[in-house]
Amino acid sequence: MSKYNDEISKIHFSDEGKINLMKNVKENANKNKVIKFSKLSKVSVIAASLALVSVTAFATGILPPVTEILSPIFGGSVGQTEIIEQIGRPIGASDTDKGVTITAEAIIGDKNNVCVVFKVAQEDGSPLELPDFVNYEDLVVSGTGVIFTQLGGTHGNSRFELGEDGHYRVIQYISSDDDMPFGENVTASFEDLGYWGDDNKIHTLVDGTWKMKFELNYEDTSITIDVGESFVKEDVAFTVNSLTISPVGLLVDYTFDKTPTLSTESGQSTDLQKEEYALYNELGIVLTMQDGTKLEFSSGGGGSVQDGYTLAHKSGTFDEIIPLEEIDSITVGDIVVFLD
Numbered sequence: 001m002s003k004y005n006d007e008i009s010k011i012h013f014s015d016e017g018k019i020n021l022m023k024n025v026k027e028n029a030n031k032n033k034v035i036k037f038s039k040l041s042k043v044s045v046i047a048a049s050l051a052l053v054s055v056t057a058f059a060t061g062i063l064p065p066v067t068e069i070l071s072p073i074f075g076g077s078v079g080q081t082e083i084i085e086q087i088g089r090p091i092g093a094s095d096t097d098k099g100v101t102i103t104a105e106a107i108i109g110d111k112n113n114v115c116v117v118f119k120v121a122q123e124d125g126s127p128l129e130l131p132d133f134v135n136y137e138d139l140v141v142s143g144t145g146v147i148f149t150q151l152g153g154t155h156g157n158s159r160f161e162l163g164e165d166g167h168y169r170v171i172q173y174i175s176s177d178d179d180m181p182f183g184e185n186v187t188a189s190f191e192d193l194g195y196w197g198d199d200n201k202i203h204t205l206v207d208g209t210w211k212m213k214f215e216l217n218y219e220d221t222s223i224t225i226d227v228g229e230s231f232v233k234e235d236v237a238f239t240v241n242s243l244t245i246s247p248v249g250l251l252v253d254y255t256f257d258k259t260p261t262l263s264t265e266s267g268q269s270t271d272l273q274k275e276e277y278a279l280y281n282e283l284g285i286v287l288t289m290q291d292g293t294k295l296e297f298s299s300g301g302g303g304s305v306q307d308g309y310t311l312a313h314k315s316g317t318f319d320e321i322i323p324l325e326e327i328d329s330i331t332v333g334d335i336v337v338f339l340d
Contacts, residue, residue, distance in 0.1 A: 066090050069106040069117055072163060073171060075320040083247045083321050084108065089218050091116075093188075097208035099123045102190055104212055105169070110222040111179055113249035113317045116146050118170040120193065127166040130205075134195045136162045140202055143190035143210075145172045153177045153313060155300035175249065175300065177313035180216060187213045222246035223324075231333040234279055240332045247324060249317040250287075250297055252332055256280055257309050280312065286331040287322070295322075 066088040067081050074080060087108055094103035103119045120128055120141070130136065139160040148154060156174035163169055170190075193206040222244050230239040237257045244251040258280070285297040299316030329338045 064105075066106050070108055073115075073117065073161070074108070079323040079326070080321040083221075083323060087219050087221055087248075091214050093212040093214040095210040095212045096123050097210055098206050100128065100193060100206050100208055100210075101125070102170075102210040102212070104188055104214055107214075107216070107218055108248060109180060109218055109317075110246035110248045111220045111244060112177065112222070112251045112315045113173070113175045113246075114146075114180055114216070114218075115174075115248070115317055116172045116188070118145075118172070118188070118190075120168045120170060128168050130168075130195075134205070136160055136168055138196040139168065140194050140196060141170060141190050142192045142194075144188075145170070145190065146174060146186050146188045148174070148176065148181060148186065173317050175251075175315040175317065177251065177253075177315055180220075182220065183215065183217050185213050186216050187211065220246070221248070222251075225337060227332075227335065227337060229335045231335055233333060236279060238283070238333055240335050243330055243332070243337060245324065245327075245330070247318075247321045249315065250285070250299070250330075251313060251315040252283070252285060252299075253311075253313055254283070254332070255306075255309050255311050280310070281314075283314065283332050285314065287327055288329045288331065290326055290328045 067076075067084050069090075070084045070088045071081055074084060089107050091104040091107055094101055096102075099122060101121050101123050103121070104116060105119050106117045108115050122128055130139075137160065145158055154174065154176040156172065158170055158172040161169050161171055188211070190210040191208070192204050193208065194202045194204040197203050223246070224242055224244045226242050227240040228242075230237055232238070239255045241253040241255060244253075285299070287295040287297060289295065295318075297314075297316070297318075299314045304311055324339065327339050329336050331337075
């Protein structure tokens with residue numbers, strides 16, 4: 001099983017009652033309430049240029065096309081490739097230590113979600129050579145990767161992949177209920193390349209430090225749908241305030257008319273808290289495609305306690321690029337929002 005590393009579960013909630021809503025969605029929902037939303041048959045995207053800034057060395061040579069980097073990750077159909085060409089951007093910032101170069105190759109994202117691809121190679125640009133007993137799925141690199149300290153509820157994960165070109169890449173996903181800081185410089189930091197051993201411990205392969213800076217300046221292709229409809233689940237009233245969707249990911253803003261039980265001093269979750277988290281977080285978010293295919297949306301998120309109710313968010317990236325014209329509807333609980 002592939003192991004995930006560099007978990008960015010830095011959700012900042014106050015002791016007075018902010019909650020962590022980070023479980024996978026596992027339930028489907030009934031479709032009782034319907035909302036119509038009119039949009040263009042195809043969302044047009046105008047790409048913005050991306051200025052490249054680095055406090056370290058730039059990778060030598062010509063960067064491959066952004067579709068070559070991102071299509072193996074997000075899909076290579078005609079529609080997916082067109083979107084990647086429009087909104088994906090090469091970066092090229094890199095740093096080298098102990099004979100290993102980490103390069104921020106490409107970025108793609110929207111208002112609330114971003115994915116950055118980093119290539120890990122030898123200093124001369126050739127693919128990294130691993131010991132025979134190390135599987136690339138067991139690779140792990142420490143550090144924060146890209147982190148946005150100014151954002152509120154932020155979560156994400158990363159994983160290693162082996163490309164057809166023989167290079168190993170770290171794919172980092174970050175989602176937030178705040179807007180991404182477009183146009184600002186962000187820093188990515190990594191330490192100590194290693195692997196998970198059979199003893200369930202991390203063993204170091206390269207004791208190094210890598211740091212690079214680049215500008216976050218891609219085109220936001222998301223649209224926001226005001227919903228304002230409610231449903232009841234186990235005597236709790238949920239209101240879906242809005243959906244923000246792009247070909248890259250989804251953000252659901254919602255409220256419910258309860259305030260969760262506060263954490264105990266020990267920090268251990270009680271059975272009641274676990275039940276509450278399941279109730280408040282498992283909304284049953286499902287994307288129904290034009291061909292009838294249903295995709296469950298699994299995401300992380302967070303929330304904050306207001307005066308007698310809780311304002312919550314769920315956000316995340318899709319496994320693949322999804323052209324919006326291929327989506328028929330989005331279901332949250334028993335509310336259905338059609339994208340006509």
